[in-house]
Amino acid sequence: MRERTTMTEAPAAAAADDRYDPHAVQDRWLPVWDRLDLFRAGRREGAPKKYVLDMFPYPSGDLHMGHAEAFGIGDVVARYWMRRGFDVLHPIGWDSFGLPAENAAIKRGEHPATWTYANIETQAESFRRYAVSFDWSRRLHTSDPEYYRWTQWLFLRFLERGLAYRKSSAVNWCPVDQTVLANEQVVGGRCERCGAEVTKRELTQWYFRITDYADRLLDDMAQLEGRWPDRVLLMQKNWIGRSTGATVRFRVGDREVPVFTTRPDTLYGATFFVVAADAALADELCAPEQRPAFEEYREQVRKLSEIERQSTERPKTGVPLGVTATNPLTGEELPVYAADYVLAEYGTGAIMAVPAHDQRDLDFARAFGLPVRVVVDTGEADPAETGVATSGDGVLVNSGPLDGLRKDEAIARAVAVLAERGTGEATVNYRLRDWLLSRQRFWGCPIPVVHCPSCGEVPVPDDQLPVRLPDMRGADLQPKGQSPLASNAEWVRTSCPSCGGDAERDTDTMDTFVDSSWYFLRYCSPDYEDGPFDPEAVRQWMPVAQYVGGVEHAILHLLYARFFTKVLHDMGMLDAVEPFAALLNQGQVILNGSAMSKSTGNLVELGKELGAYGVDAVRLSMVFAGPPEDDIDWADVSPTGSVKYLSRVARLAADVGALPPSDERSEEVDRAVARAVDEATRLTESHRLNVAVARFMELTSALRKGVDAGAGAASLRDGAEALAVMLSCYAPYTAEEAWARLGHDVEAGDSVHDTAWPVADPALLVEDTVTCVVQVGGKVRDRLEVPPGIGEDALREQALASDAVRRALGDREVRTVVVRAPKLVNVVPA
RNA sequence: GGGCGAGUGGCGGAAUGGCAGACGCGCACGGUUCAGGUCCGUGUGUCCGAAAGGACGUGGGGGUUCAACUCCCCCCUCGCCCACCA
Numbered sequence A: 001m002r003e004r005t006t007m008t009e010a011p012a013a014a015a016a017d018d019r020y021d022p023h024a025v026q027d028r029w030l031p032v033w034d035r036l037d038l039f040r041a042g043r044r045e046g047a048p049k050k051y052v053l054d055m056f057p058y059p060s061g062d063l064h065m066g067h068a069e070a071f072g073i074g075d076v077v078a079r080y081w082m083r084r085g086f087d088v089l090h091p092i093g094w095d096s097f098g099l100p101a102e103n104a105a106i107k108r109g110e111h112p113a114t115w116t117y118a119n120i121e122t123q124a125e126s127f128r129r130y131a132v133s134f135d136w137s138r139r140l141h142t143s144d145p146e147y148y149r150w151t152q153w154l155f156l157r158f159l160e161r162g163l164a165y166r167k168s169s170a171v172n173w174c175p176v177d178q179t180v181l182a183n184e185q186v187v188g189g190r191c192e193r194c195g196a197e198v199t200k201r202e203l204t205q206w207y208f209r210i211t212d213y214a215d216r217l218l219d220d221m222a223q224l225e226g227r228w229p230d231r232v233l234l235m236q237k238n239w240i241g242r243s244t245g246a247t248v249r250f251r252v253g254d255r256e257v258p259v260f261t262t263r264p265d266t267l268y269g270a271t272f273f274v275v276a277a278d279a280a281l282a283d284e285l286c287a288p289e290q291r292p293a294f295e296e297y298r299e300q301v302r303k304l305s306e307i308e309r310q311s312t313e314r315p316k317t318g319v320p321l322g323v324t325a326t327n328p329l330t331g332e333e334l335p336v337y338a339a340d341y342v343l344a345e346y347g348t349g350a351i352m353a354v355p356a357h358d359q360r361d362l363d364f365a366r367a368f369g370l371p372v373r374v375v376v377d378t379g380e381a382d383p384a385e386t387g388v389a390t391s392g393d394g395v396l397v398n399s400g401p402l403d404g405l406r407k408d409e410a411i412a413r414a415v416a417v418l419a420e421r422g423t424g425e426a427t428v429n430y431r432l433r434d435w436l437l438s439r440q441r442f443w444g445c446p447i448p449v450v451h452c453p454s455c456g457e458v459p460v461p462d463d464q465l466p467v468r469l470p471d472m473r474g475a476d477l478q479p480k481g482q483s484p485l486a487s488n489a490e491w492v493r494t495s496c497p498s499c500g501g502d503a504e505r506d507t508d509t510m511d512t513f514v515d516s517s518w519y520f521l522r523y524c525s526p527d528y529e530d531g532p533f534d535p536e537a538v539r540q541w542m543p544v545a546q547y548v549g550g551v552e553h554a555i556l557h558l559l560y561a562r563f564f565t566k567v568l569h570d571m572g573m574l575d576a577v578e579p580f581a582a583l584l585n586q587g588q589v590i591l592n593g594s595a596m597s598k599s600t601g602n603l604v605e606l607g608k609e610l611g612a613y614g615v616d617a618v619r620l621s622m623v624f625a626g627p628p629e630d631d632i633d634w635a636d637v638s639p640t641g642s643v644k645y646l647s648r649v650a651r652l653a654a655d656v657g658a659l660p661p662s663d664e665r666s667e668e669v670d671r672a673v674a675r676a677v678d679e680a681t682r683l684t685e686s687h688r689l690n691v692a693v694a695r696f697m698e699l700t701s702a703l704r705k706g707v708d709a710g711a712g713a714a715s716l717r718d719g720a721e722a723l724a725v726m727l728s729c730y731a732p733y734t735a736e737e738a739w740a741r742l743g744h745d746v747e748a749g750d751s752v753h754d755t756a757w758p759v760a761d762p763a764l765l766v767e768d769t770v771t772c773v774v775q776v777g778g779k780v781r782d783r784l785e786v787p788p789g790i791g792e793d794a795l796r797e798q799a800l801a802s803d804a805v806r807r808a809l810g811d812r813e814v815r816t817v818v819v820r821a822p823k824l825v826n827v828v829p830a
Numbered sequence B: 001g002g003g004c005g006a007g008u009g010g011c012g013g014a015a016u017g018g019c020a021g022a023c024g025c026g027c028a029c030g031g032u033u034c035a036g037g038u039c040c041g042u043g044u045g046u047c048c049g050a051a052a053g054g055a056c057g058u059g060g061g062g063g064u065u066c067a068a069c070u071c072c073c074c075c076c077u078c079g080c081c082c083a084c085c086a
Helices: A022-036 A065-083 A100-109 A112-129 A145-160 A210-224 A230-240 A264-269 A280-285 A286-301 A306-310 A357-370 A407-421 A533-542 A556-570 A606-613 A615-624 A639-657 A667-685 A689-708 A711-726 A733-740 A792-800 A804-810
Strands: A047-052 A087-089 A164-174 A179-181 A201-208 A240-253 A254-260 A272-276 A318-326 A333-339 A350-353 A425-431 A449-452 A456-459 A493-495 A504-506 A546-550 A585-588 A589-591 A770-776 A779-786 A814-820 A824-829
Touching: A022 A533, A022 A615, A022 A639, A022 A733, A047 A065, A047 A533, A047 A792, A065 A087, A065 A546, A065 A585, A065 A606, A065 A667, A100 A112, A100 A306, A112 A606, A145 A164, A145 A456, A179 A449, A210 A425, A210 A556, A230 A556, A240 A264, A240 A407, A240 A792, A240 A814, A254 A264, A254 A350, A264 A407, A272 A280, A272 A357, A280 A286, A280 A318, A286 A318, A286 A333, A286 A425, A286 A504, A318 A493, A318 A606, A333 A357, A333 A493, A350 A357, A407 A425, A407 A585, A425 A711, A533 A606, A615 A639, A615 A689, A615 A733, A639 A689, A639 A733, A667 A689, A667 A711, A711 A733, A770 A792, A779 A792, A792 A814, A792 A824, A804 A824
Parallel strands: A047 A087, A047 A546, A272 A333, A546 A585, A770 A824
Antiparallel strands: A164 A179, A164 A201, A240 A254, A240 A318, A240 A425, A272 A350, A318 A333, A449 A456, A449 A504, A493 A504, A770 A779, A814 A824
16 A cells, blocks of 8 residues: 655656656556566676576565665666666565574464564565566575475485484573574574573584585685675685694693694793583593592683673682693693683683783682793883783793794794694685584474484485475474474384384474575575486576675675585586675664664654655655665655655657657757766766766756756757666666657666667767866966866966966965876965 | 674765876756656865966875875774684
8 A cells, every 4th residue: 555645646657757756656666667577687688697696585474774875876886787788687586584583483383484484475466566676587585495405405416415414502592582593693692683691501413514615615715805795705714714823732641632723822921721521621621639629610711601601800710620731842831720811612622821922821820829931032121010911922942942033933843843742734724614503493304314223324315305394283382492393203213224124213403594694595596306407507607607695695695605606616516616796795784873673663664665755765765765785764765855856857868759850969968968878877887876967967957057058959868868767777667668758668678677788979979178277386276278288388388378377376486396297287376 | 702894075986106186976056847746057075266267176094106085004983794713
């Protein structure tokens, strides 16, 4: 239902009528476009191909302002390349597995599919009205068995290659959503989705071995530089967190305990040794007499929430384990402590502590009265006195054979000595952990594995895929700490594909990020039945030429999709090494300075805005409000201004369309058109869409003046047509209306959306005269109209002859004259 | 605590070493209109001035340059990311 607050009724068809009702225009052209089928990929046979992709939506309710912004920008990009003659793939689908559907299903006593597919229909209808240039024939939903069959197939290939595996470890557990979370889904100790404090649980879970690809994920970013936002690349780089250093094996009693360090040069400065309190290693090393103290401490640590534990303000705590570790370089015996400032999951879960050169170790040493030994002289004050560890470059001291070496030399030397003695070697460590992919929830892709008492983990054979979700609804889906699928005995019971005996299905489902790690490949051949995608189709379209989406996926989705692409490349299924050649992160739409939110009422509804102002005005307002990557505060935006502008365009088109046919041209108009086309082309291509719209406005004004002044009709017509074509990417309905008013028979197939982008005549871009700015001492004092080819000497002479220049100079002498013909002269007084 | 980015009229923004404020919103005045809205025109950084004209002006301070919103250094403020990763 649309609201009309300001518009009056207008006749639906109004080719020569200068009134403009955005809703009538929408109603008029939408059905015509459906019939003309303008956006099907492959319809421009033989043309170069370009894949323009928007991050696919999650179907939670109807589209909102954020979708309008993101898809509006993506649509300008897609339509631009279509206008430029490319065969463009611009698909749409839905990321339709996930928790909100499941929670809605529990509340309503339904199957999650009911809510999911109803929302998809709502969003699809809104996308149509919003006039996004999708190829609807390729639509997909990740929750369709036809899709998740191939998600399972891919999982099995990962399994075969040893890239999917199961292990038991302490995992992040969300007590509200009752499921495990990937490292990436824990933000500040809280569940990314629901905000609950995350706890740890020891569980056996499925993982993808993404750490195997850490180096390539890092190194291949070189080819994305300049085409992805710098900050996204930086975030990925930091997330992967490659550290180069050394593994050093210490001896504790009769066992070897390796540690990782980036500073093997400081080995002589190690004065104690720390093991993560929650690591199995601490338990194993603990001396009998220290056991009660250790166990009490460990209990304290376990009670801490992740948030408390991560606080850097907290004083250092720990407990001695009653054993010593032998430094392999010095033979020195170092006391071993258990402490919670050492992480069990990073490195080996143990460290050598060098308090003089590491702040955390120094804090601990001062709390426990441990010695501080400086081994790198950086020229700074003694850390033992100041409490500030030094980590800069310097010369080694108190370090036996390393003395006198600089930091870098000492690192190399220490590694060489360790290697020689067999007590260590150079190693690389990553902050990145393997991707925990199993979830204890229902509405996701089932993991296609059978657990057999005699054969163990057995993959479901390809020809039995998909492993379908059973029909479960409402209270059946209530989270109970294990997957709802586990409570469905009939579904769980199966026979072993290997031995035929009784066996059970794996009851976990996959993280929805698995679904979205390959959807862009499925779009290339959405109906392909012999594999996840047709290799030939993928070869034609991949990589994605332009990916558009929010920066909230800077780490998770983009890293996972890059990982999948590399694995598929290694499997020989894909030429591409990187999935997304270029990335554009659009900003958010906010209101009065903060994020829109239903719960606080700080909300603008897209449907209402579209009802009040029309689709084109909302789209244009979004794009004109600022650079695409900046946030937009809707409170600062004037859709009314856009409505006015669009109606000016429509009126101009009607006026130009009504001019009697003529060959008469006006150079001034031709020049204005050429300039606008030239700049708008560059601006659109470089995604400076707000500035491109400003050029359209200038062109519109120039043409209006031309019409009112009786300029040449041929020039005005060419200009109005160029304007309509360029505007078709930004305001598709109004552009088509203008095109029709200019006399084109759209119904017969002559649509502006099937018309080539205009080209500026270079001859018209060369000006007859140029305005030369004349400065005195850097301040503008005069302007001269000069021929563009004017010589330096002539220009200098003319500038010095200027009255304004003489007045500004007064009785001062001229020191120098800087001449940049033909644009500028700067007369510098003494 | 560390890293990255940003700061320009009343507002959104434009200008990437060479005319600061394009384009638009808002506002003011005038025209059109029975009226309101629409529409059309003019003006609109600040200060002095009737005007002509002038001075100042891109968070603050310094520097490089004939010339700095733009490049360099320091500081302030805001935003984002990471946060005991050895």
